[in-house]
Amino acid sequence: MGVTHTATREALLRRQGLVFVAPGAATASERHLQAIELELAQLGYVISVRLRQRLATLTPEELAPHPRLVAGALAAQFGGNVPYTPLFRRFPEDVPKDTRDVYLHKVLCHFLQTEGQPCVFCRRVGTTHVLSPCLHVVCDHCFDGANYSACPVCEHHVDRSSPFFKPGLFLARSLPKEKVRFKLLDLGEDLPAAARELFESFCARTQVMSPVDATDLGAIVDDFAEQVLAWLPDKIAVRENVARIFGALLRKCNAPATFAMAQAHLATATDVLRTLAVYSGADPSLQGATVKRLVARPKEGAAEPSGLAARIEKIFAGGRRLPKAETVSVPIHAYRFKVGPLRRPLRRALLAHLEAMHPDGLVEDMLRHRSYWQWVGKFLHPHEFAEQFPQVARAFAVVRKKAPDGTPAPRFIGFHAAIEAAARAGDAPAMIEKLRQRPGELGRRFDHALRIAGADAAAQDVVISAFVAAAPRLANPLLLTLHGHLPTRGRPAAVRLFWPKGQVAKGVSAPDVRPTLAPQAIAAAGQVVERELLRRLADKPKFATCVLDEGLRDVIVPFNERTASRAAVSLSRGTKVALPAGEVVRLFLHWCQPEVGDSTDIDLSVAFYDEQWAYVGVCSYYQLRFDGADKRPIAQSSGDLRDAPYPDGAAEFVDVHRERARAQGIRYAVMVVNNYAGMPFSKLERAWAGMMLRTDLGGRQFDVRKVELKFDLQGENGVFMPLVLDVAESTMHWLDVYTTGEFEFNNVETSNKAITKICPEMIGYFASGARISMYELALLHAAARGQRVVVRGPDGLRGFERGADESAEAFLRRLRAGEGASPAELPAAEGAPVFAALLHGDVELPAGSVCYALFRERVIAPIAASDLLT
Missing domain, CATH: 2.60.60.30 (sav2460 like domains)
Incomplete structure (x- = not known):
């Protein structure tokens, strides 16, 4: 019987080091087991006693699929699933010392060397070879064919059957003699339960999932399909994650039934658009994509180009007119995606859901992504249902800037425009009055509002009071961002870094010209943030012992994943x-x-x-x-x-x-x-x-x-x-x-x-403390959830005991200062579960422990850094 749910198995193997093997009724040979152990050792892994014992119960036929899947997935994770043959086959030996001399030989060989003639360098006859398909003529005396893996002249791959390449060139090299820190693999018992737990952790994320998380989420949905519907929680914190989850489900499950369940989670038009993007195989970040568009260059004598045609002229001719018409492929950044099949029942369900939203909120939200909605509207056909869904028809008219009859759409002033108007007027109370409607936006604009308030004490009080009231409704990642950001605002930063939304990080910097914030405002807001974080973490399961690595001081809490x-x-x-x-x-x-x-x-x-x-x-x-x-x-x-x-x-x-x-x-x-x-x-x-x-x-x-x-x-x-x-x-x-x-x-x-x-x-930016470390986040967890904290640092182990009446705030201050420490030992592996946050998971923890480890090593089923933000 073959291995099922392969993609989910691979995800759990990569993330948690778990191998799921059903018990058998046979006895595998020791030779088979040793072969598996040897293969995994060559990848840097060892198997636990429990896993070995389970594998020993399988027949050779039952055993065969497991090592193939495990070795293949682990090799791919670290790049060991492809050949690595560099240009200089004997690297790091025999790398030419003089690059200019090598370049000169290449150039002269390219232009002067001809087939059947003496070598232009050594003048030998019969030592040259014509390589295919590049047709360069190379001398096996001047270029060492035992060292090159490609053409020495153009450095492109060629037919390696040429006599130029010496025998034995591509024989496998031996495994290096290295000291290896092996990683542990353990037995997983219940695949559906582990898959559900991982799926639920994705739903609980309080920030956008990373590309790896998004791929693993898709694997679970593909493997378990309708079963996943029963795993859905009542609330999914991040809207982009909502789109990833339900977009994947719409592709795999019955679309109308799935959308019926999705409605409770799709609060805005952008939620619907993102879900539709994922359903269509596009990215939910809605950042557009570069596409190639065929455009005809203008003929000679044609009218002066304008718009896109003028841009084509500039790109391809430096602004000069081009002599004749010609079709060219031009990269265009387009805000659209190839829309997946929208059958009539699904279209009606989408339009009905949009119709139920607040009319002005619907329009404002659609205007945020006008180009996308203009494109999607061609597939939704909202005006076919204008009588049934009039608010949707109105919103599309505003987005398109005209109604179907050609009349201009009414002018619309939205939420963000009102805030910007108040900011330009220097009216912080008016800004705050509008921001109270959206606590998350208030948290993100808190610094800006304080700057608008300036030295006006009354305006500052309004801003701070509003922030205090909004704090319980702010997301954990936002609170943690403020936790790191606020203490740095008492002085100008060396430089400001911005992280534009997109598919890759392109940091943008600028001088810091912001006015600094008043010390009392920083202190008041900072206390609110810390108190709120500790209150939330205190609601999580408690642990008698927490183990923390000081090495996490330099590991940044994930952001913009x-x-x-x-x-x-x-x-x-x-x-x-x-x-x-x-x-x-x-x-x-x-x-x-x-x-x-x-x-x-x-x-x-x-x-x-x-x-x-x-x-x-x-x-x-x-x-x-x-x-x-x-x-x-x-x-x-x-x-x-x-x-x-x-x-x-x-x-x-x-x-x-x-x-x-x-x-x-x-x-x-x-x-x-x-x-x-x-x-x-x-x-x-x-x-x-x-x-x-x-x-x-x-x-x-x-x-x-x-x-x-x-x-x-x-x-x-x-x-x-x-x-x-x-x-x-x-x-x-x-x-x-x-x-x-x-x-x-x-x-x-x-x-x-x-x-x-x-x-x-x-x-410099990250050294400034503007982004908090995983150690600071672990301290917050330990102070709120632990009775005893063991800190592992370069000087050994230090223990801290919480006092009988010591508050989380007081315990946190003492942990930061290192006060009241005593020598300590790591908890015994057979003891009570612990909470651990480690740089290297090189310790054996008691069963039932919760552990984050940057480098997994011996820790089985660690949680992700993002799980500590929930």
């Missing part, structure tokens, strides 16, 4: 992680073009900077080695591959020797992934990058056991800066930010201005 890169380890943007000394950082890149797609060249580079962010050097395709004064490589590249044909793709590596870099006065090493030419990241069959920590640089270039980070490349932008290595502090800063770049000729040189602006600004 919509734009987070899909990653094997869920690092939140701005997180800083300590790296062990001595190990070489090996960065890797893999990408693959679609089976039918354009040739795409993606480059992996590392740029080096000193303490003041002055540029020091680079290791990239145009400088394969970056050497120190002692001529030893600080960094070296595995070479530049300029295409990635389906199905194997292409790979590049860069080794960074941190100790040597620090000795040369280097402070920062920035990983940069550039889309040099070809398709954007999002259009590729697959594309990812990551980081290994290596001691043994021999053997396989890619060792999945030593992968610390693996993250997908996404979006339309050409330059991606995932991380910065601080070689002086031996830390890694996770930035996960894209910057606008063209799809041609991107490299570190052309991106240097963006690098030296974005990286220091982001590092």
Whole structure:
């Protein structure tokens, strides 16, 4: 019998380390079990005694599907499911020291080398070979065919059966001799129950789900279909998550029946639009998409172009008139999606739901996404039902700026326009009077309202009083944002960072010209926020013991997860992680073009900077080695591959020797992934990058056991800066930010201005405390829910006991200050359940414990960081 619910099994395996195996009535051979253990060990995993005992009850036929599924899913999670063959096959050995000399040989070979003639360099006869399909003629004496995996001249993949490529070139390399920290896999007993628990945790999210969460939600819905309807809670906190859940259900289940259940959760027109987007296979963020539109260039002598035609002229001819008509493909950012099938019963249900909304609220909400509604209206046909649904017909008339009979639509002034008018007039009380209607908006505009109030004490009191009244209705993520934000507002920030809504993070910065807030306003609001957070957390299950890692001080509470890169380890943007000394950082890149797609060249580079962010050097395709004064490589590249044909793709590596870099006065090493030419990241069959920590640089270039980070490349932008290595502090800063770049000729040189602006600004922003850490969030949980708190830090274990009459606020202050600590031990594995928040889940916790662990390791079924926000 085959394995069912495969996608859900893989999700629970990746997230929680659980393998679901039904008990059998046979006895598996020891040889089979050892083979499974060996295969998993090569991926960096070990199985628990319970899991091994369960596998031992299966016949060979029953056993076979499980290791295939487990090994395949775990290999894919960390990028070990594809071949990694760099240009220089023997990397890190035999990388040319002089990149300019290599380039000169390429150029002269390209232009001068001909078939059947002596080599232009060594003058030997009979040593040249014509490679297919590029037709470059290469000499096997001047270019080492045992070291190259592609054409040495153009660096494109070619037919490897050519005699140029020496025998044995593609034999597998041995597994490196590394010290490995293995991750534990355990037995899962009840797959539907585990799936339901995970589904309910997605519903309870208080912020937008990450791409990984959204994919796993879809897997559960696809696997369990109608069963999921019984798992739906009465309330789903985040509207975009509502859309993801019900949009997925509409695709899988009976549409009218599912929509009937969805109605209770769709409070606004935007909720309906987002759900319709997910149902249609589009993204619910409603940020539009880049599409190609065919446009005819104007003929010579035609009238001066205007509008879109004028833009075409500017793009393709620098503003000059073009001589003849020609159809061109132009990228257009369109606010629409391909609408899924809308049968008449579903259309009527959608229109009826919209009709039941407040008329003015409906119009205002639809105007927020006017372009989308203009497009969707073509499929809903609202004016066919104008008599039955008159308010919907009116709203569409306003959106379209005219009624079906051509008469102009009435002018409409909405909620946000009234707030902006009050702000421009400097009338904070009027602003607040309007904002009281929407507590969430009041919380988001609280800082703005205080600035509008200025030094007017009466106006400040109105703002603060309104905020105090609204606090119980504010979402946890908003309260936590204010918890970090407010203490920083007593002084100007070094720089302001903005995070525009979208599919990838493109941080926008500006000088901080905001007036600072009054100390009494900061203190009053801060106390309200902290008290409200502690009150809510106190309603959660209590624990006798809480275990916290001080290493979480540098791990940022997740925010804006919509734009987070899909990653094997869920690092939140701005997180800083300590790296062990001595190990070489090996960065890797893999990408693959679609089976039918354009040739795409993606480059992996590392740029080096000193303490003041002055540029020091680079290791990239145009400088394969970056050497120190002692001529030893600080960094070296595995070479530049300029295409990635389906199905194997292409790979590049860069080794960074941190100790040597620090000795040369280097402070920062920035990983940069550039889309040099070809398709954007999002259009590729697959594309990812990551980081290994290596001691043994021999053997396989890619060792999945030593992968610390693996993250997908996404979006339309050409330059991606995932991380910065601080070689002086031996830390890694996770930035996960894209910057606008063209799809041609991107490299570190052309991106240097963006690098030296974005990286220091982001590092400084997160160091300022504007975003709170997971340690601070864990302290809030411990102070509200725990009786005893054990803190694990560099100096060992410290214990804190709550006093008999000690309030959560007082206990929290003492935990922050470290007052009243005594030596402590970790709780015994057979003891009562604990609450734990760990950097490395390298401890065995009692059964029934609740644990967040950034790096899972031995912890089974950890919760996600987002679960601590609910």
